[in-house]
Amino acid sequence: MVCVNRRDLGLLALRVGTGAVLAAHGSQKLAGWFGGGGIQGTTAAMEAMGFHPPKHSAVAAGLGEAGGGVLLALGLATPAAGAAAAGAMAGAVAVHAPAGFFAQGGGYEYPAFLGFTAAAIGLTGPGRYSVDHVTCHIFDRPWMVALAFAGSAAAAAAVVGKRAKGQSDEERETDR
Numbered sequence: 001m002v003c004v005n006r007r008d009l010g011l012l013a014l015r016v017g018t019g020a021v022l023a024a025h026g027s028q029k030l031a032g033w034f035g036g037g038g039i040q041g042t043t044a045a046m047e048a049m050g051f052h053p054p055k056h057s058a059v060a061a062g063l064g065e066a067g068g069g070v071l072l073a074l075g076l077a078t079p080a081a082g083a084a085a086a087g088a089m090a091g092a093v094a095v096h097a098p099a100g101f102f103a104q105g106g107g108y109e110y111p112a113f114l115g116f117t118a119a120a121i122g123l124t125g126p127g128r129y130s131v132d133h134v135t136c137h138i139f140d141r142p143w144m145v146a147l148a149f150a151g152s153a154a155a156a157a158a159v160v161g162k163r164a165k166g167q168s169d170e171e172r173e174t175d176r
Contacts, residue, residue: 008129074130077140079123082122093112
């Protein structure tokens with residue numbers, strides 16, 4: 001008789017659902033699927049939003065979302081996957097923050113929710129129904145959690161900080 005663990009089943013559902021949404025968003029940016037702009041459209045959008053260099057920012061956002069999403073859904077390298085997706089969502093939160101919290105007003109509610117969910121999965125671990133479990137957690141070691149989240153936080157802070165500095169520089173030039 002097989003004993004199904006509700007916690008692990010819940011983590012599977014959460015990982016697959018969150019991962020699929022992130023992968024779909026990232027594939028819009030990278031490949032233009034699901035009505036997305038692909039790399040060219042995303043690069044133009046990143047430039048308009050103040051991210052520099054825009055093409056690198058487009059690729060990083062797409063890979064953070066799509067790659068992190070696929071890895072989360074599989075439960076593979078879960079700390080790195082959660083950290084990458086959360087870092088990508090930090091950039092999206094920065095863009096939407098001026099519009100307030102709620103999504104209906106263009107706010108950051110949705111990317112914040114995806115980022116917090118991805119981070120929580122990365123911190124909690126994938127559960128038994130995952131590739132990490134099958135591979136004896138070779139890519140899911142405790143030290144990887146700290147390293148992945150520290151690296152993602154540093155990268156997100158640098159990118160968002162560079163964007164904010166660029167925007168304040170533009171405002172100063174406009175005021176002259």
